[in-house]
Amino acid sequence: MNNVQEKKSRSGPRRGLREEHRERLVACAEAAIAAGGLPALRARDLAACAGVSLGAIYNLVEDLDELTLLVGQRTMARLDAALGRVEGRGGSGDVGAQLIAWARAYAGFAAEHHELWRALFEFRMARPRDFPEWFAAAQTRVFERLEATLAPLVPALDAAQLRARARALFAAVHGIVALGIEGKLVALPAEAIDAELVAFVETYVAGLRKIGAAP
Amino acid sequence: MNNVQEKKSRSGPRRGLREEHRERLVACAEAAIAAGGLPALRARDLAACAGVSLGAIYNLVEDLDELTLLVGQRTMARLDAALGRVEGRGGSGDVGAQLIAWARAYAGFAAEHHELWRALFEFRMARPRDFPEWFAAAQTRVFERLEATLAPLVPALDAAQLRARARALFAAVHGIVALGIEGKLVALPAEAIDAELVAFVETYVAGLRKIGAAP
Missing domain, CATH: 1.10.10 (Arc Repressor Mutant, subunit A)
Structure with a gap:
């Protein structure tokens, strides 16, 4: 033992x-x-x-890595709850409005819990190894929400493709939110972020609809 | 004096x-x-x-902050050169192909100069203050390339809107690239990143075209 x-x-x-x-x-x-x-x-x-x-x-x-992951697990559970609170906003039929609500909730969470949110992305394990299962599970829950919202717009994708597409969309929205909050290489005034998020999601959704409608 | x-x-x-x-x-x-x-x-x-x-x-x-910014300036000049090398790829008329070449060049740079690239985004000044002008100028050069490529697709935007739109697109692409390389909260296998980058840019460009064509 x-x-x-x-x-x-x-x-x-x-x-x-x-x-x-x-x-x-x-x-x-x-x-x-x-x-x-x-x-x-x-x-x-x-x-x-x-x-x-x-x-x-x-x-x-075990070590400070495990402790940081335990904090990360709590942060992701809070993020998951914050994203869950706006689910169904804009009517269940309007995926564009739902994705905008999702992106705004994400931006709001990042602003409110700035350091905890930032730590999720900056953390590097002192002893690199695979994430424990309980941490991976907390990640997966956050992505599953976005997969469910996105699914009606990409009916041709299989489950693995949908998973990758939802994570890429998550990353894109994350990138735009981070640029407003961090002001590092990619500087954009924080007050411009909301307008850019909305324009971005509208453009992306219009693109999905156009590609989906193509012969 | x-x-x-x-x-x-x-x-x-x-x-x-x-x-x-x-x-x-x-x-x-x-x-x-x-x-x-x-x-x-x-x-x-x-x-x-x-x-x-x-x-x-x-x-x-002056301090280690200034030293880090001097390194950042060099990294951005290299990035600018790497992005410049693919300019005009895919024919000057095909903005979609140009943006895909741009995104792939960005992903390639991030993989090749991982730590230097990462430092641009993780750096926090010990004594927070505005970036020096020479650093801001190096940033601006990187964005101006993307603005010039994007401009034909968004003719209705004024200069300030184009600037914000290009930075948001930069941030979105950055987010997708970072997710493959870092494997933190947003985990996606590195080998899936190229396909996701291409799908993302194609979707975004299709959306811009659709919205531009709308009455």
């Missing part, structure tokens, strides 16, 4: 206390990232915040 | 030596970022690489 299984098999009050400490640690990490981004994630500060010893952190999580 | 002007007014061999040191420092910073990303930019290592004392760095550049 390896160490992970051993931890999982713990039960009773001992396990409850560990879970409690672990949740407190994730909440501390989330607060640190929300305040100062990924550079604010320092083991010593986290230990103080969670009320555990420095060494005890590594009994609660 | 302030300190900056004083430095600028230096001339003769003294100035020549300073320029030489400064260029060596920028080359060292570029090599460091290319090898290990922004976290690899450490003053002590840079001083050793450039053969100057630690304190002398701050006679050559």
Whole structure:
């Protein structure tokens, strides 16, 4: 029985206390990232915040990578909820209006939870490895919403193609939102972003309709 | 006369030596970022690489922010050259083919100069302030290419609208390219990116044509 299984098999009050400490640690990490981004994630500060010893952190999580992914999982669950709240806006028949509502909800989430959102994209694991299954599952839920909205416009695509197309659209919208918020290489005034998002989605949807209608 | 002007007014061999040191420092910073990303930019290592004392760095550049922007300027000049090499591909009349060539050149540059390209987008100044004019000018050159390619498809836009539209398209393409290379929240196999880029540009161009043709 390896160490992970051993931890999982713990039960009773001992396990409850560990879970409690672990949740407190994730909440501390989330607060640190929300305040100062990924550079604010320092083991010593986290230990103080969670009320555990420095060494005890590594009994609660494997490493800071896992801790960051746990925060990312929470961020994605919030994003998923924010995107879910606008689902069906604009009438179920109007895919263009639904996609605009989706893009605006995404932009709103990025503005509201700027550092947590940014951390999702900037995080690089100190020890690169595949994402754990629970993290991949949280990703998938976010994309499935967009796949469902997009599907009526691309009836000719199979499931794998639809998945890729929805992720590419997600990435395009993400790119436009990021450009307004970050103001790095790609600078555009934040107030222009909403108009550009709307123009972009309208153009993209018109293109899908045109290509779909072509012989 | 302030300190900056004083430095600028230096001339003769003294100035020549300073320029030489400064260029060596920028080359060292570029090599460091290319090898290990922004976290690899450490003053002590840079001083050793450039053969100057630690304190002398701050006679050559204002701070590490300025040094990073100088590297960014070089990266953008390379990007501009890479995008310029495919200009006119697909015939000057076929805007769709030109935009696909542009997007592929951008994806190729990002893959080839991954860390330098990534640094452009992840860099946050330790002392936030407006970008210097020479940096903004390097940005503008990259966008002007895309504006010129896009212009025939959006004849109704004025110059400011065209500028915003080109930057939004840049950001969308950037988003799709980044998703293949980074594999973070938005995961798509790298080999799917080319097909998605082509489908995306074709859809977007079809949409622009449809909207342009609408009464």
